[in-house]
Amino acid sequence: MEEDGLEKRDILHLLEKKLEKDFSYDSGSILGSMCTEPLDFAKEIYLKYISKNLGDPGLFPGTAALEDELISEIGDLFGNKNIIGTFTTGGSEANLIAMRIARNLRSDIKNPEVVVPISAHISFDKAADLLNLRLRKVKLLENYEVDLNHLETLINKNTCAIVGVAGTTSLGLIDPIEDIGTIVEGKDIFFHIDAAFGGFVLPFLKRLGYQVPPWDFSINSVDSITADPHKMGLGIIPSGGYFVKDSSILQKTGFEIPYLAGGSFKHFHIVGTRPGASIIAFWVVLKYLGIKGFNEIVSKCMDKTKYLAQRISEIRGVKLAADPVMNVVGITTENGDSICELEKTLRNNNWMLGKFLDFNLIRVVIMPHVKRDHLSNFAIDLEKIVKKLKL
Amino acid sequence: MEEDGLEKRDILHLLEKKLEKDFSYDSGSILGSMCTEPLDFAKEIYLKYISKNLGDPGLFPGTAALEDELISEIGDLFGNKNIIGTFTTGGSEANLIAMRIARNLRSDIKNPEVVVPISAHISFDKAADLLNLRLRKVKLLENYEVDLNHLETLINKNTCAIVGVAGTTSLGLIDPIEDIGTIVEGKDIFFHIDAAFGGFVLPFLKRLGYQVPPWDFSINSVDSITADPHKMGLGIIPSGGYFVKDSSILQKTGFEIPYLAGGSFKHFHIVGTRPGASIIAFWVVLKYLGIKGFNEIVSKCMDKTKYLAQRISEIRGVKLAADPVMNVVGITTENGDSICELEKTLRNNNWMLGKFLDFNLIRVVIMPHVKRDHLSNFAIDLEKIVKKLKL
Known part of the structure; x- marks a missing residue:
């Protein structure tokens, strides 16, 4: 210096x-x-509110309420208005949160395993390294679709989660999530959908008349979804989103920070400090574009x-x-x-x-x-x- | 919507x-x-470069080089110009990266443990949950200083890391890092310093003539340091920093992403997409303030x-x-x-x-x-x- x-x-x-x-x-x-x-409007808003820190939501109750409103709006878009959720640093953190929840909900499993398509994002490999999970990778068929027969053979008593992808990293394909949902049904296995890319494409594709197979909370056994504002949501870089059907999961698996200036609260995040501005900016994007x-x-x-x-x-x-x-x-x-x-x-x-x-x-x-x-x-x-x- | x-x-x-x-x-x-x-100048710069994504550094080689330059400048401030490092979403991610490195470098330990002062940040509890680490918490003396005798009794064959804090969350105190360094010396234990708060206070306090005990890479056994631009660095919220002495650690423990548009590279991050703008903004802060x-x-x-x-x-x-x-x-x-x-x-x-x-x-x-x-x-x-x- x-x-x-x-x-x-x-x-x-x-x-x-x-x-x-x-x-x-x-x-x-x-x-x-x-x-x-x-x-551009998102950038303008981001700059205006850049110092808001939702890592300490008690200091920014207005922004915290706006986040909840936005979650519910996105829930509506994803087939269930009554979800909870939170915005993250991106899809990788969201997927890591999902895998941690899946593992911690099944603390009875000594050597937890996760079944993921081989086409799933690298963040699941990262999560496996971090969380000591064994990934069981599902092969694809000739046409790059998930081989459901192979998937079924990989499920066993150690399986704590199954991942489906709505918009693969390599080809933007949608896994047969409804079929996987049927396989998961009735089992104590967390079913997570990585729609980091597809989340803010598919609801609109469907409205445009494209054939879009079910992929979201409209499928009963889907437990959580990753969807990133900073991809097709035109949000600020970085911003990801994590959405969960069962609100009791936050109480069961959330971290608690006792010392904050704004008071205590439970949360899912890997990070501490968390920008409020990217959330406000995404709220604005939805309002502005419709x-x-x-x-x-x-x-x-x-x-x-x-x-x-x-x-x-x-x-x-x-x-x-x-x-x-x-x-x-x-x-x-x-x-x-x-x-x-x-x-x-x-x-x-x-x-x-x-x-x-x-x-x-x-x-x-x-x-x-x-x-x-x-x-x-x-x-x-x-x-x-x-x-x-x-x- | x-x-x-x-x-x-x-x-x-x-x-x-x-x-x-x-x-x-x-x-x-x-x-x-x-x-x-x-x-204000940092905000202005952030807005200007908001779309740069260092999650794909091959697309932004100028920004990637600027990050390296900044790391070396900060290394100089922290007692060793020849370090490597990277900017993170905040101190929590930086501490998590440090704990993952410590654990993965000692994959021979079946049930890894980390010795941390009870005054250490909550992110170490998060890291322990995520990484399946057992935290061994060091008691404090009456005057809130780390009890070195207690610390020594907690070290055993399962210890993969010891954490020292330069600027505790509760009181802004500095642990006796030189003494801990002497205890660690010669042991195969990763010594990490959490200076999330102190990192951008202590070098200047010292120049102002305050008594500042050694806390950084000037102590031989210190392996890595967390220091956050978004705290006393006046950087963009969020931005953290992680700095490592031994550059071979990146090759040994880094993640590899094979598919990026900008080409393959190794990295430490938990996240994928990573804003370049907050790094550029912090480079500007250092240049502007001196x-x-x-x-x-x-x-x-x-x-x-x-x-x-x-x-x-x-x-x-x-x-x-x-x-x-x-x-x-x-x-x-x-x-x-x-x-x-x-x-x-x-x-x-x-x-x-x-x-x-x-x-x-x-x-x-x-x-x-x-x-x-x-x-x-x-x-x-x-x-x-x-x-x-x-x-």
Whole structure:
């Protein structure tokens, strides 16, 4: 650290230079991120309320009440208004909270296990490491769907949780959650849905007339759901959400902090200090966009998704890994060759995509910041590179 | 959710009403929070760079490099420039990361234990729950100092970590970290320092000529440190920091995410998506304030701390629990009566303080938002209430 502070102007100048290598969402390069530019109004609100700390909700009772109102509104969207829940630092914390609840509710199990599809998010591997859980990974069928027969064989007396995914990280697919729900029914197993991506897509897709299989609290055995404002909710980065059907779970498994300035309370969070502003900002996003606004955003993303899917299908050497259900497009080679060289060459050409070696595919997420022009340029480059690599 | 979105103006109006019950830092009521209003310049910068996600650092190489630069600068402040580290969602995540590292480095221990002072932060209890650790809590002496003899008796073959605190949550005290360091020396035990509060106070206190015992990487056996920008660093809420001496620990214990748009990398975080903007904002705070700026802030807080301590000492019925070492003042009853009624009555009078039943004290944290006027009014109210309660 320097002894004397610098002038604002000099700092801004210095910073500009240091950050010039960063990619920006509007450059078109970022085709593989599930984050996007938050809504401008959300940013404005965030700045206004940036110092509110819901880690000490007694100091901010208005914000705390707003969070509850928002939870109930989202519950309504997810098939059950009478849920409880909380906003988190993102989907990883939400999934970790879910896995901790599942484990702690079944403290009778000495070596707890969790059944998760192999396509589930890496945060379940993190949670398993942290919580000393054994993951039992469910294989997928040829078409990337969860193999229900295999899933059933993995359930045993040590199973404390089963995870279903509504919007897989790799392909945006929806697991057969209703079928899994039937398997779970009547068993003392926590059924958690990771809809970090799908949570703020599926309710609107359905309203737009797309075929959306049941995935939420409308299925009786679903216990909790992760859904992230900072993905398709256009909320502040970072903000995740965790939603639970049975309110008694907070009393049973919540942490208690006795010393806070605002008084004692129970909570689920891994973190202590917790920004109120991102919650207020998301409340504002829902109020500002309304269902129609979200419908429009999702509809545009799906149109661009169909456009890209069409373009991919016209390029010889590559093909769609699966028909897109949401605004995620997986691309693989026609002859089954590795996608590694393709991904590397695309990256060298500043196309930043997700890479999934397990499924031999590269992934494009058609977030609101991705424009049709970007996709057109990408398809042109992709065709050239596929030809050059003789795929 | 409504079908149609509302007008901005109507939303702002609605919001204003809903949040009016929140306390604000400048009201003077918030006397017991370790959070404070971030620096205005930090907020401005945060807004500008709000969409950068260091959960995918390959997309934001400039921001990632800035983080490394900042870590090294803080390392310099903490007695070792050649550390590694990372910014977190707060002190709780940083402490959880430290405990996970300690446990995973000693996977040979079947039932791992951690020795922590009873005055350590609640995040260690959370970490113990999550990570299946047994906490062995060290008693304090009459003067709230760690009982080193008791600490030594708690170390055994299952001990994977020892925690020292530089700035306790209840009283802002500094554990005898050099002595603990000597005890740890030569043992295969991870030595972690929680300086969430003290990290951005102590280096400046020392420069101001205060007596500050060694607490950082200048002590050879210290392995890692938690220090939070969002406390006395005047950074964005939330932002924590985790700093580690041995860079090989990242390779040994880091998580790997294979699929990111920006390419693969190893990391310590519990979270996935991670805001780059709070890191950029803290880099800016250090550049803008310089050492002199921080010295001035800490100096002012200490002046107000002495003022409050003096006022407390003049009120019959209550006394200082300990002489303040940092800008934290603990108040207890002179005759040993419970502080519960006192705390409750103060709260009913809108004085929001921390309450520590274990130590029978209420806590004032003299953050930059706390003004001398607030403290004067508080002391007047306190005296009245103490008299009324006949303490």
